[in-house]
Amino acid sequence: MEMVWLYVVLIPVQHILAVTWLYLAKQSSLRGALQDPGGCKGLTGLVEEQIRICQRQLEAMDAVKHGAELAVEECQHQFHSRRWNCSTLQGLQVFGKVTIQGTRESAFIHAISAAGIAFAVTRACSRGELEKCGCDRKIRGVSPEGFQWSGCSDNLSYGIAFSQAFVDNPERSRGISSSRALMNLHNNEAGRKVGDVLKEKFEGATEVHSKWVGSRKLLVPKSSRFKPYTAHDLVYLLASPDFCDQDPQHGVFGTSGRQCNRTSPAMDGCELLCCGRGFHTAQAEVVERCSCKFRWCCSVKCKQCRHLVEVHSCR
Known part of the structure; x- marks a missing residue:
């Protein structure tokens, strides 16, 4: 009897769930959803700890939704003329399989998403929309005339802390043995530090691989010719596809049918x-x-x- 071997490629559930919370950007309204009996548990795309954060801070969830919307809009604005243009899908994984492949595109998505949440929650704090935080009054000074002053500044520290708790949780649940988790956590934090220059960081991202140093697993540049990366830089594990031809297995739509500029020598040409x-x-x-x-x-x-x-x- 002829034996038939069936090979199944398994993708860890944590990889699939990494940024599924971005699905909040596609929901028309959270206020109605959060008033239902299911409440936070009924929101699609959240992992258990994110549901608990939602339950503790219901008032912040509109800002989270707004941050998700900002991330999608900014990604599509920055990459609208490139082969990969941040196309979104109807399913739970908003950007498709690109987000789980360890490429520089995945690095950018994680960074812009973390930055979007930090920005949106920070603004909600400063506008008095959240009971648990307000504006930052720690910034003080003295004028040349000797008058002391203090202002109501954006509470960036609260926005960053919320982003770390909400966005990083799916990665931290994997533990330090996951190279992809280390990559995503680094890029999340880089996004919170340099959200306004992420496109430039995308171009200069560093290819890395994981290496055990004592009891710690670290990401180090794949080649000695690569510059050491900093906390502000993006890193990636795998080279990107060229995104030219449709490849459903890897979530690549291809560029057939896309409008182009006949006279441009740049990527939109x-x-x-x-x-x-x-x-x-x-x-x-x-x-x-x-x-x-x-x-x-x-x-x-x-x-x-x-x-x-x-x-x-x-x-």
């Missing part, structure tokens, strides 16, 4: 974005406001002008 496959050209009608006139008082009256433009899309 047809040559690079289409990966040398060429592109189609078609004409599309564009409707724009034109011949606008100001009317006293106080309105602007415009006409609608229609004209044809060339649209290029990857083969």
